[in-house]
Amino acid sequence: MFDSHVTLLLDAAVSLVNALTDGQRRGKPYTAPRGGDDLTSAVAAALPSTGTSSPPAPPAPLDPEDVECLARTAREMRHVFEAAASGDLDAAADTLNGLLRSTGARPQLDRAPGEPWQVHFHGSEDSPGVGWSAGCAAGLALAAGSDLAGRLGVCQAPRCDRVFTDTSRNGTRQFCSTACQSRVKAAAHRARRTAADSGKD
Template sequence: MFDSHMALLLDAAAALVNALTDGGSHGRPYRAPRGADLPAAVAAALPEPSRPAGPIARADADYLAREALRMRAVFEAVDEERYDDAAEALNGMLRGTGARPQLDRAPGEPWQVHFHGAEDSVGVGWSAGCATALALAVGSELAARLGVCRAPGCDRVYVDTSRNAARQFCSTACQSRVKAAAFRARRAGGRGRQKA
């Protein structure tokens, strides 16, 4: 499956897409934060252990919001098995960020491969890392692990880390909502047959 660093970057990609792109969420319309609310939304979407220490600059937040739209297109293309479109979008992101592998080490930690951009701003760095992780997934047998929620009224994305690769929903809330609706439909259908 995914190693811990790749999993962190894929989770960050999904979290940025879900936080920073409009659409549907859990059966309700979702409007992504804009303006002054955007830096806090970016900070909340980035994973805790790797989140920047200080506040997110507005320019970085704006950059990541634009990149989240491109990452959404990747998730949607993979979900629809349009792998050529996903690869083309990712190649554009990798070129745009100047992503390059580099070994880094935090004090007391082992060396890890990170994928910084040519410009090491927070926005470019995270975008380069997320694009690289998505590219590694799309370029492997793990591509089908990227998905878009199947629940009505929800288009949030996810990374399937289940053992059997059977995930279809962004959250247990959406899964429960779909199961409850199916149960109510079966129950209503059973009552209709009894009256006949």
């Protein structure tokens, strides 16, 4: 569906939103880190390693401005996922257009040694915060502006609002993780057993 670079950007968007926005996760309240080392560590863990080296290169070092930039971007991207999941593509597009403008997102042809040229996305400056924000916004815009907009989802499990990108073949994913899928199946099984048991009385 997406090339490897866009997939990387969508994965980063999902990880940033899930790590840096409040809500619920797997049946429990989730409070995102607010600042300091906890926030820096959460941002660094959410960003993917990149490059063709083995192992891939870790993300570039982050200064406090990068961290705050990515935390703000994560909050904006949550609106995109929620709007797309509810079918409100106008709202998703408004938020994405704002992110694209504020980050100065632009395409550029890049090539790693021994690899073919690929379209990558950069920001108005080379800082990790702006660069990742621009790239994630561009990746989400490519999804929202195509017939793949329905692949941007919010978990349908009770007491979970973590986001995901549906890369399944048939596009029917409903949950952020197998843990939430298992929770829902187990709850449905218990409900059926309770109904069956009460029917015996």
